Amino acid sequence: MKDEVESREDRVGKLxxxxxxxxxxxxxxxxxxxGNYVDDIKLDxxxxxDFVRSPYAHARITGINIDAALKVPGVLAVLTAKDxxxxxxxxxxxxxxxxxxxxxxxxxxxxxxEVAFVVAEDRYAAADGIEAVEVEYEELPVLVNPFESLxxxxxxREDTVDEDGAPKxxxxxxxxxxxHIFTWEAGDRDTTEQVISEAEVVAESDMYYHRTHPCPLExxxxxxxxxxxxxxxxxxxxxxxxxAIRTVVSxxxxxxxxxxxxxxxxxxxxxxxxxxxYPGYVCSVVASIVTGKPVKWIEDRMDNLMTTAFARxxxxxxxxxxxxxxxxxxxxxxxxxxxxGFDACADPTKFPAGFMNICTGxxxxxxxxxEVDGVYTNKAPGGVSYRCSFRVTEAVYxxxxxxxxxxxxxxxxxxxxxxxxFIRKEQFPYTAALGWEYDSGxxxxxxxxxxxxxxxxxxxxxxxxxxxxxxxxxTRKLMGIGLxxxxxxxxxxxxxxxxxxxxxxFDSCEIRIHPTGSAIARLGTISQGQGHATTFAxxxxxxxxxxxxxxxxxxxxxxxAPYGLGTYGSRSTPVAGAATAMAGRxxxxxxxxxxxxxxxxxxxxxxFDVDRFVVKGAPERFKTMKEIAFAAYxxxxxxxxxxxxxVSYYDPPNMTYPFGAYVCVMDIDVDxxxxxxxRFYALDDCGTRINPMIIEGQVHGGLTEALxxxxxxxxxxxxxxxxxxxxxxxxxxxxxxxxxNYETDHTVTPSPHHPIGAKGVGESPHVGGVPCFSxxxxxxxxxxxxxxxxxxxxxxRIWKTAHDLGLHG
Amino acid sequence: xxxxxxxxxxxxxxAEEFLAEPRELLIYTLRERLNITGPHIxxxxxxxxxxxxxxxxxxxxxxxxxxxxxxxxxxxxIEGLGTPDALHPxxxxxxxxxxxxxxxxxxxxxxxxxxxxxxxxxPTEEEIRFGMAGNICRCTGYQNIVKSIKAAAAEMNAAKExxx
Ligand code: FES
Ligand code: FES
Numbered sequence: 001m002k003d004e005v006e007s008r009e010d011r012v013g014k015l016x017x018x019x020x021x022x023x024x025x026x027x028x029x030x031x032x033x034x035g036n037y038v039d040d041i042k043l044d045x046x047x048x049x050d051f052v053r054s055p056y057a058h059a060r061i062t063g064i065n066i067d068a069a070l071k072v073p074g075v076l077a078v079l080t081a082k083d084x085x086x087x088x089x090x091x092x093x094x095x096x097x098x099x100x101x102x103x104x105x106x107x108x109x110x111x112x113x114e115v116a117f118v119v120a121e122d123r124y125a126a127a128d129g130i131e132a133v134e135v136e137y138e139e140l141p142v143l144v145n146p147f148e149s150l151x152x153x154x155x156x157r158e159d160t161v162d163e164d165g166a167p168k169x170x171x172x173x174x175x176x177x178x179x180h181i182f183t184w185e186a187g188d189r190d191t192t193e194q195v196i197s198e199a200e201v202v203a204e205s206d207m208y209y210h211r212t213h214p215c216p217l218e219x220x221x222x223x224x225x226x227x228x229x230x231x232x233x234x235x236x237x238x239x240x241x242x243x244a245i246r247t248v249v250s251x252x253x254x255x256x257x258x259x260x261x262x263x264x265x266x267x268x269x270x271x272x273x274x275x276x277x278y279p280g281y282v283c284s285v286v287a288s289i290v291t292g293k294p295v296k297w298i299e300d301r302m303d304n305l306m307t308t309a310f311a312r313x314x315x316x317x318x319x320x321x322x323x324x325x326x327x328x329x330x331x332x333x334x335x336x337x338x339x340x341g342f343d344a345c346a347d348p349t350k351f352p353a354g355f356m357n358i359c360t361g362x363x364x365x366x367x368x369x370x371e372v373d374g375v376y377t378n379k380a381p382g383g384v385s386y387r388c389s390f391r392v393t394e395a396v397y398x399x400x401x402x403x404x405x406x407x408x409x410x411x412x413x414x415x416x417x418x419x420x421x422f423i424r425k426e427q428f429p430y431t432a433a434l435g436w437e438y439d440s441g442x443x444x445x446x447x448x449x450x451x452x453x454x455x456x457x458x459x460x461x462x463x464x465x466x467x468x469x470x471x472x473x474x475t476r477k478l479m480g481i482g483l484x485x486x487x488x489x490x491x492x493x494x495x496x497x498x499x500x501x502x503x504x505x506f507d508s509c510e511i512r513i514h515p516t517g518s519a520i521a522r523l524g525t526i527s528q529g530q531g532h533a534t535t536f537a538x539x540x541x542x543x544x545x546x547x548x549x550x551x552x553x554x555x556x557x558x559x560x561a562p563y564g565l566g567t568y569g570s571r572s573t574p575v576a577g578a579a580t581a582m583a584g585r586x587x588x589x590x591x592x593x594x595x596x597x598x599x600x601x602x603x604x605x606x607x608f609d610v611d612r613f614v615v616k617g618a619p620e621r622f623k624t625m626k627e628i629a630f631a632a633y634x635x636x637x638x639x640x641x642x643x644x645x646x647v648s649y650y651d652p653p654n655m656t657y658p659f660g661a662y663v664c665v666m667d668i669d670v671d672x673x674x675x676x677x678x679r680f681y682a683l684d685d686c687g688t689r690i691n692p693m694i695i696e697g698q699v700h701g702g703l704t705e706a707l708x709x710x711x712x713x714x715x716x717x718x719x720x721x722x723x724x725x726x727x728x729x730x731x732x733x734x735x736x737x738x739x740x741n742y743e744t745d746h747t748v749t750p751s752p753h754h755p756i757g758a759k760g761v762g763e764s765p766h767v768g769g770v771p772c773f774s775x776x777x778x779x780x781x782x783x784x785x786x787x788x789x790x791x792x793x794x795x796x797r798i799w800k801t802a803h804d805l806g807l808h809g
Numbered sequence: 810x811x812x813x814x815x816x817x818x819x820x821x822x823x824a825e826e827f828l829a830e831p832r833e834l835l836i837y838t839l840r841e842r843l844n845i846t847g848p849h850i851x852x853x854x855x856x857x858x859x860x861x862x863x864x865x866x867x868x869x870x871x872x873x874x875x876x877x878x879x880x881x882x883x884x885x886x887i888e889g890l891g892t893p894d895a896l897h898p899x900x901x902x903x904x905x906x907x908x909x910x911x912x913x914x915x916x917x918x919x920x921x922x923x924x925x926x927x928x929x930x931x932p933t934e935e936e937i938r939f940g941m942a943g944n945i946c947r948c949t950g951y952q953n954i955v956k957s958i959k960a961a962a963a964e965m966n967a968a969k970e971x972x973x
Pocket of ligand 2: 217268
């Protein structure tokens with residue numbers, strides 16, 4: 001047999017398992033224009049629905065007249081809150097325990113809010129119908145600033161007060177004010193105050209992490225099709241969590257869950273935008289029930305930027321204390337979180353401020369306290385994790401800025417300050433002051449490697465020279481060195497403390513091995529570009545010894561896939577990846593028994609070797625997994641059921657904590673405010689590396705989204721609550737022209753509790769990248785007295801910083 | 810609703826003829842009327858390039874061309890660039906160099922890149938970055954897209970040389 005002469009290395013190579021830069025199986029269809037995204041779906045008689053939206057940020061609705069719209073050729077129906085009310089669907093629950101209007105119920109709370117849903121034969125007829133709907137508004141005072149909102153007499157949400165106007169308790173406890181949503185605390189307030197008041201050095205900073213938006217290239221959308229004959233509802237859509245959507249649809253519509261099939265087809269990027277449930281989904285379902293026809297709803301870009309899923313909008317105040325020689329002793333953080341008109345944040349239920357309490361970062365900080373106040377304003381709802389795990393981006397930005405601010409106060413090098421405060425390797429597993437147990441890390445090694453790779457000392461010398469030259473009038477360009485060291489917290493999460501709407505955040509994998517030795521595996525997650533069909537097959541290949549090329553991965557159809565909580569917060573590899581490995585191990589356990597039977601030895605006398613079971617001590621006696629698969633279907637083996645299948649539901653014992661060290665070198669033209677990124681070095685430690693090519697791609701993409709957020713991307717409002725950045729003309733998405741080449745690097749510190757040691761990587765570059773770009777800008781101005789300026793550092797703001805520091809003469 | 814116009818066009822080598830309102834946008838014509846769903850919609854304001862097609866030899870954004878303007882034209886979309894058995898070198902290179910992730914920008918990217926390489930068969934990295942700046946990708950950070958286009962250019966030039 002040819003197989004016998006094959007070396008072990010060749011056999012490993014053939015599997016294309018863990019660690020292989022396997023080319024992506026998804027790419028054939030995408031490169032040939034054969035992807036199947038939601039807007040590509042066409043069904044017989046399909047209608048198109050679209051919204052009449054509010055031009056006002058805060059207004060009472062005194063009348064809606066749909067008569068003229070119904071006369072527009074091609075328009076079939078116009079839904080308003082009145083039509084949804086009898087069904088109890090004019091409001092819907094949000095993921096954060098609040099409620100949100102599906103269609104304006106008497107008033108609107110943000111510009112762009114959904115007022116009526118026009119259902120027509122096609123998009124053009126729907127647009128004509130929208131024009132013809134007459135809505136009468138009575139303007140109300142607008143609150144776009146959360147601090148003013150907390151002082152205002154204006155009650156934004158009548159459902160938050162009782163008959164006497166006193167604030168009622170919210171989903172997360174008492175309200176301090178009628179426009180207040182929740183207070184969330186972590187850590188020890190009194191000790192922290194005491195430590196800070198007694199400290200040798202205290203640095204303080206206010207920072208605003210501006211509102212932005214995930215803006216995947218494909219907007220949100222769905223197709224709802226109610227089959228009245230069979231009583232089955234099928235819902236295709238851009239869902240990052242199809243099973244959760246099915247359960248939510250069942251709960252709010254009353255349709256039994258087995259009669260609902262949710263399908264996520266190919267998704268054109270998500271980045272957190274596609275986690276939530278939006279009015280468009282509810283209206284499409286209702287419209288399909290009303291008309292008896294399939295109804296499609298697709299956001300346009302303005303709808304997307306103005307209404308679905310903003311991110312960030314955190315006003316943060318920090319105090320950090322240290323000894324004179326730089327050992328950090330305490331950290332205090334207060335956040336005023338602007339949640340817009342409805343609290344629709346996509347966080348695990350018990351975490352209304354997400355994992356903001358990872359804000360002690362990578363440092364051994366003995367005492368800390370965090371307090372977050374959520375506030376209603378006249379802005380769009382959302383608060384999603386834009387390429388991050390539940391507010392981790394905010395937390396890492398906060399601590400990485402506080403470190404810089406402290407370094408200035410101490411007159412110390414910021415790299416050195418980090419080094420002396422890192423959690424040491426031997427301290428893992430490490431319990432942080434705000435409660436999380438970090439699984440593993442080796443921060444010092446990563447930091448040294450990064451600083452060495454960029455010749456940190458050389459860079460600082462060059463920078464010093466540049467400052468001399470600048471002062472001597474020889475150049476108008478400053479040089480900034482941005483540092484960041486981040487610890488992420490991903491893989492939500494353990495069912496004991498992580499759920500969404502009561503659904504535990506486990507995930508799942510089901511494997512079927514076919515008789516001829518190929519397989520299909522289905523998961524509860526859904527790829528939006530991460531390449532799951534490629535990487536999950538690699539995990540399995542290594543676990544079950546069948547080539548990745550012979551394993552089909554399927555996700556996103558709730559009728560076939562096992563229940564899972566979906567893909568966001570870098571949870572796919574930590575949770576579903578673990579389920580995949582565990583299910584693979586069940587397959588292997590059964591395969592071992594079959595192999596032992598075929599080889600006529602005891603189960604314990606065979607062992608797994610790459611793609612086969614061999615008799616211990618007699619490697620020439622073996623059965624390949626392919627042979628075992630066939631035997632599972634064609635032999636009557638005493639005591640063993642036929643077939644070779646397994647399913648695993650994995651409840652992770654802990655989160656995983658990827659980390660990384662980034663350095664950015666930037667030249668800044670003080671007269672134009674244009675930053676030029678000269679170099680960006682990114683070292684990521686995501687534990688065991690499944691597919692280095694895909695990891696690198698994720699890092700490039702995450703860094704580019706970080707560049708966008710740090711250097712210009714924002715959702716800005718004027719005082720009237722008008723969105724000023726509602727198109728791609730004003731909302732910054734970097735092109736190939738603005739983006740540098742990145743240098744990637746890695747260390748490998750496996751997660752001790754994950755079956756294959758993997759930690760997840762999709763969001764790290766974004767989380768670590770934002771403070772790195774921002775620190776580079778701020779570092780350039782540090783010698784001239786800059787302590788902190790807020791993002792986004794667009795050209796004008798950079799110019800303004802230079803101007804305010806007197807650098808324009 | 811406006812009066813319908815009689816429109817003729819050739820799309821990926823196939824003659825098409827139909828009646829359409831002049832306000833109909835070319836991207837709609839392609840995707841909804843002709844079932845050519847490779848070109849995508851990302852903005853409808855000419856910013857993202859997801860809808861890029863080749864119209865009479867030029868890269869255009871089909872979201873901001875009225876079908877009336879495209880009357881009598883010749884159009885190539887991603888579907889017209891290669892076949893499963895004979896892929897365009899760019900289609901091969903994007904896979905080989907991980908030039909895509911979610912794939913949503915990819916048809917527009919590749920279609921634009923075919924024109925770029927026609928206009929400039931040997932572009933520098935800077936020329937590629939400039940020439941592709943009308944096409945936004947939210948996933949890849951462009952580094953591997955640039956790499957893919959460079960590789961495809963080398964491949965195409967080598968093939969040309971071999972043929973000469
Ligand atoms: S959809 Fe045409 S450029 Fe964006
Ligand atoms: S691959 Fe997702 S937008 Fe380019």
